[in-house]
Structures are given as structure tokens and as C-alpha cells.
Amino acid sequence: MSGMEDAEIERVLREYDVFQAAKAGLLIPCQEIVDRLGVGVLHQYDREGHTPLHWAALGGHSHVVRFFIECRAPVDMSARNELGAQPIHWAASGGHVPVVDLLLEAGAAIDATDNKGCSPLITASQYARTNLTGYLLGRGARYQLVDREGDNALHWAAFKGNAEMCRLLIYSGFNPKQRDNFGQTPLHLGALSGNLNCVKVLVEQEVELEAVDFNGNSPKKLAEGRKHWETVRYLERSAARNIQKSVIPIFDLQSVIFGPPGRRKTTMHFMLGILIFLAYPTYFLRILPTVTLEGFPLANLIFWCANFVLWVNMIRTHNTDPGVLPRNTEEYSDKIKAVARYDKWEDGEENPLSRLCHTCRCVKPLRAKHCKIINRCIKRFDHHCAYVGNSIGYHNQHHFYLFVASTLVMLWTFHYIAYQTQHQEAKQDWWLLFCQMICGVFTFLVTPLFIGTTYNAVKNLTTNEQVNFRRYEYLKNSMGQFSNPFDRGAKENLKEFFHLKRSVEEVTTQNPAMSV
């Protein structure tokens, strides 16, 4: 606007009033109008009951908003109409973080409510403004606020079918089971929206699938009413799975390979149970009398050593802090304030919020990730392993690797000595065959894990990076192709993996090119 000629300004002034100038984000005409008519013009309402600041906020015109605030325009005037929204609500509906920040700094209330009881946080979730939601949570917006109908930000996010927003709110501490004034949970509203991803996010929280609202409707019934058949089928399958789980513990192969979700240690106890109550008694009572220490010293020695390494490293993996990052950091508070004034950000060039974790209220370093299961951010996050009951990160990755490797050696050796027992006795033994079969199932599961973990250690990658490399800018070169900046060659990578050498991230944290 700075290049506007005088004649042009005159023309604009004839055509625009302050409301239109603010709406269009024209700073110079706004300044001219205030110069001519005085700051009182900023206290006026248009025919629909809105102030000039409302319009500037709606358009996300931070330069105009800043000028109005400098002119001491009131920042908390409610619209004179049925809705009674304040400028901050309008800025929230547009997802304009810089404008919201200016208004907050100028004294607008972060939890201001309109006549429907909506706070800026609720408005942001109604309009699917994920980044602004993160920003408001970071600035301390209240979670507990509900609108006149008892709906909070999570209810609205579910109603709008916004899976990403639901995830953000749940991991920020929203209760996925809360009911509104109609007795509806976020799952009821998600079912109405028919967005399957959103419904999945809520079902993963182990909410009650059959909960009925005050009209007697379950989420499934609501989805049927809206003809969201995919959602109906998903809810039916989930309900059936819950019944199976409660009646008979079924053998779920997917859960066995990847470990079931949640923090429960059932998987770990199951594996320990097999070792202690099946493998060891079989070894001592059935195998050792035939495959004796004298006859097969090497096989027995390997079996013992593998078990020793297995136990030590399983305990170490389980007990070692994987690299949990501190919460409520000052850096986070600084960043979240700085984000609002980041000019480039509006154009969507780069999103500085992507490195912030609003749950931990920390700034995630490169390669760190928030683990949904232990609900903390972890330095160089690899994955969560249900077999050791802990997340795998920078500080326990080598223990995990040795655990996997020794498990594999133990399985092979067990297979061999069980075979030798039958061979020596020159007869097949059903019990040993059964043990060998279990051994085979575990070998089938552990082998790919071992190969994958070895590959990643050699390449200096995490499982998370390998699977999701497209999400990470730091794993792409200037052409947008996959490129691993941490790869220093197999030997150096392995040294780093086993903590014999400092990591690439630590060495290069001073290099701004790497700290994206």
C-alpha cells in the first residue's frame, strides 16, 4: 500500500468507508480516515453491528489491526447482534495467529466468549484451524470451557470430522469421553460427521462404543441415520472385537508383530511367561539330560550366553529412559510467542509450529517425536515396543538391538538343541515339537525385526524416519528426494548407534542448515 498515489487514495476514500477499508486490509486509507475523522471512528459499529477491528481481524490484516491498536481501538467490543462475537473470535475463525497474538498482547481475553458461549479455542476448532488451536493451547487457553450446548473444542473437532484436530486436542489433555448437554460424546459427533479417520482416532481412546445419548442414540445409530456405511461397519467391527477381547483373548497376529497399543504390559508378561514357564523347564527337564553339557558344550554355552545377554538387555531396555525430553520449557514459551510474529509463516512456506509439542510444551529437536503411548516426546524416537514395555529412543536403542539379536540366537539354539534331543533319542517327541513350533513363530517375528533394526543402525535411521521419511524435510535434498544427512558410513554409524561416538545432531546443532 505504500506506493499509493494521492489521487488513488482520494479515489479509495470516496469509495470506501472505514469498515470496507479494514475489511480489504488497506492500511493507508484506514490511516487517512482516522486522521480525518479521529479515533472515534474505530468505536463505531456498522449496520450488522461490527467494529472496524472486527473486519480487519476477520481478514487477517495484521498491519491494519496493529494500526487500530496503536490508535487505542477497543479490542474486546462484542458485536451488537445475536452472536456477539469479539474481534478475537473473527480472527480465530480465519486461523490468523499473528492477529490473535496482537489482540492478546493488547489485552483481549484468551477465553472471551460470544453469546453462544464459544471461546476463541472453540471457534478455532469449529473452523479446523489446527495451528491456531495449538497456539491457543500453548498460550494457556482453558480446556474446560464449553459452549451453551455443552460442547467443547473436541466435540466440535469431532463434529467437523477433523481427525488431526481431534488428535491434537486429545493429546493435549481433552477427555474423549466427555458428554455435552445432549448426552453426546465426541464419538457420537464424529459418527455424525462420517469421517472414518476421525472416528478411528476416538475409538483408539477406548471410549464407550455403545454409549447412548439422551435421545437413546448410539454412535452407530447416528451414523446409520446419516448413511455413513463405512463408519457403521467400522463401529460394528470395533464392537465385535471388544466382545471377543472380553470373552476370549484371541490371537491377533498384527498385535503380536507390532505389539498392541497402550501401556499395558500384557505382551511383555506373555513373553516372559513363555520363557520362564515353557522354555526353561523344557530345557532343564527334557533337553539337558540328553543334550548334556559334556556332549554338546558349544550349543549349551551359546544358549546360556544368549539368555544372559537377552535378560540383561531386556531389563536395560525396559528400565532405561529412552530419552524423554523435559516438559514446560522456556524455549517453548518463547517459540510460541515468536511464531505469531513470523511473517513468512502466513504464506505457508514453513511452519514453525511443526516442531512444537503442545502436549509436552517443548520444542522437539531434530529426530525427536512425541510417543503417543507413553505420552512424552522422545529424543531420536524409534518406536514403542510392547515386548519390552518401553519406547525405544536414543538412550536405549543399543540395548534394544542386543535384546533382539540375542533373542534370535537363543531361538535358533533352542531349535537346534530340541532337534538334537530327538535325534539322540532317535524318536519324535510331541512336546518338543510343540516347543519348536512356538520357537518357529517367534523366529518368524523376530527375524524381520532384527534385519530392519540392523539396517537402520548401519544407515543411521530410526524406524520412524524409515516409515515416515516423506514427512520430514530434513530427510530430503534440494530436489525433494530422500537423502539422509546423518549417514556417515556404516562403521561411523554403528559407533554412533552404540554410543561410542557423539551423534550427528549433537555435533551439528550449531549449524542452522541442519536445525530445520
Ligand SMILES: [Zn+2]
Ligand atoms: Zn510431546
